Every structure is written in C-alpha cells, then in structure tokens.
Amino acid sequence: MELELAGAELKSVLNRLRRAQGQIAGVIRMIEEGRDCEDVITQLAAASRALDRAGFALIATGLQQCMTDVESGRANGENPEQMRARLERLFLSLA
Template sequence: MQLELAESDLKSVLNRLKRAQGQIAGVARMIEEGRDCEDVVTQLAAASRALDRAGFAIIATGLQQCLTDDLRDGENATTPESREEMRARLEKLFLSLA
C-alpha cells in the first residue's frame, strides 16, 4: 500500500516534522549548555508529541485511503485474508507509536 498524502495533509505532516526537528535540536543545545533538567524534559516531551502526531496523521490518512479504495472498488475489492493482513499491519503501526 503506497501512501498518497493530499497537499494539505502533506503540509501539515511536514510542518509537524520540522517543528519536532527544531525541538530536538533545541534539546541538544540545552543539554550542551547544561540547562535545567525539567526544561530539557519538557522540550523532549514536546518533540515526542510532535512526532507522534505526525505518525498518527500518516496512519489516519492511510486508513482513509484504504476505506475509500474499498468503497470505490466495491465490497469484493479485497479478500478477507488481505483485509486481515492489512488490519494486522495497521495495528502494528499504531502500536509502534504507542
């Protein structure tokens, strides 16, 4: 399954990833400067949330595409076995972000 993000979704995900990238760089600087542990952990948590949100947005888009494809192609578009395989892959993706 190839993921195709709409322009607005792509922009949103990229913005989240860039924000996380900046936050991670900030955390590294804070550690190098010997900043307060609580401040470092707060920024690290913010970066983690940004990455999680980007991941969930990508997974949600994938789910939306799968459902749209099934509706467009009809109920027999995927076999029960391939649906189960898809469900297992999506479950694994969700759990990797948990």
C-alpha cells in the same frame, strides 16, 4: 501500500516534523549548555508529541486510503483481515 498525501495533509505532517526537528535541535543545545533538567525534559516531551502527531496523521491518512482501497476492491492482494492486522501493527508501533 503507497501513502499518497494531499497538499494540506502533506503540509500539516511536514510542519509537525519540522517543529519536532527544531525542538530536538533545541534539546541538544540545552544539554550542551548545561540547562536545567526540567526544561530539557519539557522540550523533549514537546518533540515527542510532535513526532507522535505526525505519525498518527500519517496512519489516519493510510487508514482512510486503505478503506477506500477495500471498498473499491483494490486491496493490493490483501484480504481485509491481513490489511487490518498490518494497520494495527503500524498503529501500535507508535504507542
């Protein structure tokens, strides 16, 4: 299954990933500068949340597209149970 993102969806996911990228760069700088552990962990948690949100947005889009594929009979050779199992594995990989 290829994931096709519309303009607004793509922009949202990319913004979240860029935010996480900036936060991770900040965490690296903070560690190199010997900053307070609590501050570092706070920034690391924020980066983790940004990555999670980007992943969940991708999965939500994938679920929406898969439902459309199933409804229109274009399930790429997968039956609905196989598709559900594959999507469940993807979802749980972020948990």
